[in-house]
Amino acid sequence: MADAELLSRIQFGFVISFHILFPAFSIGLASWLAFLEGVWLWKRTDIWRDLYFFWLKIFAVAFGMGVVSGIVMSFQFGTNWSNLTLAAGNILGPLLNYEVLTAFFLEATFLGVMLFGWRRVSHGTHFFATCMVALGTLVSTFWIISASSWMHTPAGHVIRDGIYYPESWWAVIFNPSFPYRLAHMTLAAFITTAFVIGGVSAIYLLRRRWEEKAQLMLKLALVFVIIVVPIQVFVGDLHGLNVREHQPAKLAAIEARWETEKRVPLTLFAWPDEVAETNHYAVDVPYLGSLILTHSLDGEVKGLKDFPRDQRPPVKPVFFAFRVMVGLGFAMLAISGLGLLLWWRGRLFTARWFLWAFALMLPSGFIAVLAGWYVTEIGRQPWVIYGLMRTRDAFSGVDLASVVISLSTFVVVYAIVFGFGIWYLYRLFRAGPGSAPPRNVPGKTPARPLSVPDAPVEESP
Incomplete structure (x- = not known):
């Protein structure tokens, strides 16, 4: 039974680690697309429209993989962790349903217009659809973080016969850690996207391809991280104070403090x-x-010795994951400061060492998001609902053979599906930001956002 429980934890961790990467990218990317199209409507300059359609292809693939991995993840609540569903379904079920009824419906309504309506609707309608998709990703973040935060700082409920019932939905949704987690995760998603945009731009500049567009993207990404990374540091500090108040054992593990x-x-x-x-x-x-x-x-x-051994989180993974996240945060601050200095000196696009550094930072947002998520979730252990329900009590009791088969299947299927998806994203990045499809061409079908040119077409030097 214990082995099956451990493998179920590994399975959930494996699935959610894949899933969180795509929303972390698509949340920021949707807002980036709304920005690009808004500026194009204002300036009517081809470069903005070309960039919009380039990143639209990337968004379509990332969004699709995020949806697929999210659906699979939710199934585990009814298979491996059904005791949690039985106990807290009255609270977690509605919160997740609200995400479907608001965010999913909003995204599904306007995603088709955004992806295929370029030749079928007006400029204003298309821009509105893009904005609604961007809003949908943020609304989705709101509900998912609310549900997760409630499990960390449960509030607004009563317990009768082991079942959690909502007493105040306001207190449930806006639980004590929710504002800090929402701000921290949203900013993390935006920063992740900014470093992908900046990293891709740096690679293009190093290879002397799409230089005009790459320079514009790099400047925009740099301006964004210069402003937002310090804000994220401030929000992270507020989040840390909240953890000290509500989850002192987690903070003790983060800092490896043994004595109070x-x-x-x-x-x-x-x-x-x-x-x-x-x-x-x-x-x-x-x-x-x-x-x-x-x-x-x-x-x-407070030190860890203030808590019984069976109420302490694993120290090593929390301690080291936190330092990975913070270390990357300081690296982001450093590279943004260096970029600002080089920009002021007129060397932003010619300092190859800086371009290499920014290119190497391309995956830094994803790594920081994963590290932060591990700190959050491993640091909550041994509780699935903090202080109220242990993770082992949430386990369904699925037999070992079933978990081995399901975990093995997930690993194989994810390797194939997401391996292909990542390869396709690589092809899109390699093809580069070409010209956007024309509008109102008689007899033509809607623009195909996922098409990839047969071969990269390079700009003239």
């Missing part, structure tokens, strides 16, 4: 030893931990 004490240092690196309840090879900065975590030099931080 004041004036704690900031541990830059260590090897946490959960058996000996100590850290090896620790590199500490005195007082900085209290200053960051409590905004006071003598602030107190």
Whole structure:
């Protein structure tokens, strides 16, 4: 039974790790498309329209893979984790249904117009459809984060005979951690998209292809990260204060704090030893931990020894994943600052070392999102509903053979389907931002957003 439960956890983690990458990209990409089309309507310059249709193809593929992986993920609530569904279905079910009734319906209504209506509707109608799809991705984020946040900071409910019933939907939806998680995840999605756009632009400039369009995209991506990454740092700090208040065991694991004490240092690196309840090879900065975590030099931080061993999250994965996320955040700050300096000096497009650095940062948003998600979800353990229901109690009791078969099937199918999808995205990126399809051509079918040129067509130098 324990082995089947562990494999079920691995299966859910595997599926959600794939799924979260695509919404993290498509949320920001939808808003990027609305921006591009809005500027094109204002300026009527071909370069903006060409960029819109280039990124529209990317969005269509990423959005489709996100939908497929999301549907598969939800099935597990009824198979491997049915006890959670039985206990908290009165709360989680409506929240997920609200996402379908609002976001999915909004996206489904306007996605077809956005993808295929270029030659069939007016400019204004097409732009409205793009904006509605972008709004749909944000509404979807709202409901999903609300449901996830409630499981971390449950509120607005009563429990009768082991079943959770909503008492105040306002308190359920806007639970204590929800505003911070929503802002943090939305900004993370936007930053992820910005680094993909900037990284792709840097690669084009290194290869001297599509240089005019690449320069425009790189400048836009750089401006965005210069503004938004510092905001994300501020939001992350607020989120950390919220975690300290509502999930102190998670914070203790994040910092590998074993003793409750004041004036704690900031541990830059260590090897946490959960058996000996100590850290090896620790590199500490005195007082900085209290200053960051409590905004006071003598602030107190709870240690893991204050919690029973069976109520502590796994320390190593939380500790190291958090440092990966924060390290990438500082790298993002550094590269945005360097880009601003090079722009001021007129060397933004000629400093090849910077272009290589930005190109290498292309996947940084995805890695940071995954690391942050691992901190959030592993740090919640051993609870599936924090402080109320343990993860082991949510397990359905599915037999080991069934979990082995389903997990193996997921791995094989995902490798094939998403391997093909990623390969197709590579082909789209390699084809580059060519000319947008013309409008109102008699006898022609709607523009095909997923088509790829037979061979890349390079701009003249």
